[in-house]
Amino acid sequence: MLYKRVFQFFIIYFLFLGGLMVLKYSLALSDYVIPAPSGILHTLIAEYRGYSLATLNTMTVAIIGQILSVVIAFAIGITGRQSTWLGSFIKVAAYNFQAYPIVALAPILFILLGDGFLTRLLIAAMISYFPVLLSVLGIMSKPVDDIEHFYRVTGRMRWQLEVKIRTFENLTQLTTVIAGSATLAMAGTIVGEFIAANAGIGYNIRIALYQSDLGKILIALFLIGITIAIYQALLESLGVVIKRAWTGR
Amino acid sequence: MSLLCDNVAFTYPGAKHPLFTDVSFQLTAPGFHSFFGPSGVGKTSLAKIISGEIERSSGRVSTDGPATLLYSHNKERLPGWSGVGRHLTRVIPPSMQAGKDQLVEIFGLSDCITSRFDQLSMGQQNRVNLIRYLLQDCDLLIMDESLANVDERTREKIILAIKAMFPHRYYIYISHNVMEVAKFCDSILVFRSRGKTPQTVMVKGCNIMKSGDFSRNALDTTLLEIMNAV
Numbered sequence: 194m195l196y197k198r199v200f201q202f203f204i205i206y207f208l209f210l211g212g213l214m215v216l217k218y219s220l221a222l223s224d225y226v227i228p229a230p231s232g233i234l235h236t237l238i239a240e241y242r243g244y245s246l247a248t249l250n251t252m253t254v255a256i257i258g259q260i261l262s263v264v265i266a267f268a269i270g271i272t273g274r275q276s277t278w279l280g281s282f283i284k285v286a287a288y289n290f291q292a293y294p295i296v297a298l299a300p301i302l303f304i305l306l307g308d309g310f311l312t313r314l315l316i317a318a319m320i321s322y323f324p325v326l327l328s329v330l331g332i333m334s335k336p337v338d339d340i341e342h343f344y345r346v347t348g349r350m351r352w353q354l355e356v357k358i359r360t361f362e363n364l365t366q367l368t369t370v371i372a373g374s375a376t377l378a379m380a381g382t383i384v385g386e387f388i389a390a391n392a393g394i395g396y397n398i399r400i401a402l403y404q405s406d407l408g409k410i411l412i413a414l415f416l417i418g419i420t421i422a423i424y425q426a427l428l429e430s431l432g433v434v435i436k437r438a439w440t441g442r
Numbered sequence: 443m444s445l446l447c448d449n450v451a452f453t454y455p456g457a458k459h460p461l462f463t464d465v466s467f468q469l470t471a472p473g474f475h476s477f478f479g480p481s482g483v484g485k486t487s488l489a490k491i492i493s494g495e496i497e498r499s500s501g502r503v504s505t506d507g508p509a510t511l512l513y514s515h516n517k518e519r520l521p522g523w524s525g526v527g528r529h530l531t532r533v534i535p536p537s538m539q540a541g542k543d544q545l546v547e548i549f550g551l552s553d554c555i556t557s558r559f560d561q562l563s564m565g566q567q568n569r570v571n572l573i574r575y576l577l578q579d580c581d582l583l584i585m586d587e588s589l590a591n592v593d594e595r596t597r598e599k600i601i602l603a604i605k606a607m608f609p610h611r612y613y614i615y616i617s618h619n620v621m622e623v624a625k626f627c628d629s630i631l632v633f634r635s636r637g638k639t640p641q642t643v644m645v646k647g648c649n650i651m652k653s654g655d656f657s658r659n660a661l662d663t664t665l666l667e668i669m670n671a672v
Contacts, residue, residue, distance in 0.1 A: 339518050347578055
């Protein structure tokens, strides 16, 4: 799974790079606009260490943010699964909140909380929570009648058991969504860093943008892509391990 | 306990015509009773009305005194995270645990008690599901095709064992096997084909308590009555 993910990323990245080179040489663009392969290699050697640390920094925030988003999504999904007034209120509030672009809300967080770790974390969590929430709400609102019937009619159904049954029956879907939301968590963190933070790969991309240094941006994209590919592969493997342990298959 | 259904009628939400109307019968003795008839005439719906799972019906369903009525069907599954034996131990009340091993043996499930539910055949799954319902504290158990996919000999063994082990309980057995309901049930509520009135007819069954203990003539008579009613 890991090798497949990394290999897929390499294909996409080098196709993209190849496209840029075709553009550069067909339109005779200068190295200032699109650097030559040797220039990109030089930038890689010069920036690789600093950018790797910055990417790891971003990844750490993204992982914590994603964990936070999964916790929030499950809390809202479990509370909002019921067809009560509170349940529907929570669902509507969660959807309405998502209607605002998080990028538009981010400045409020930076003004209130400054440009440190907490702000980046909240932005990452806010961006990645919605797809997880949609899945959790969908899964938790849909009864698994053929299993739950017995517990309901014999008076044994508790909310914890209901959540356990619905989670178990939709484990594949949940692990896929959680693995997919890793990309959003990373994107959210980078967006936050790009807007106003003082650390992380998004912050480095912002500096590279001000310097109009496409080489640095390409190296940053390479490191971001490979980190996400590895993280997603690890999440998918974790999902397989959990499923195997729980279902015995 | 006795069960009374008085002028029960039911229409699916949005349907133009009622599924059934004026269904009336009374069960006054414990044992096996049956709902029999073609598919789609309302056997399951009436069973759900009796157990309280369908509330939008007209007429009266009552018992003389408080009673626990359970409805089970053949599409139920056990959660996939634990083995069959462990699940049964957890969901059967302590007072009924003694009957578990006995039923597992009679139902022919001794070899698969450590397996997970999805590893069992459909017939085994239905038998496991039935065991956990049988070992609940209830006055009436509705078994909707609960022995589907089980071979005839095992079904007979199971029904006779249930009658012997739980003589004071009411059962409503829903099946499409006319021979089975005629042999083992005390009364059979036959749902007639659409357009016939009355929509249901009560037929007296042979109510066999021991294997082979029945009159061929009585069985033939019951079978004829059922087939004429349908």
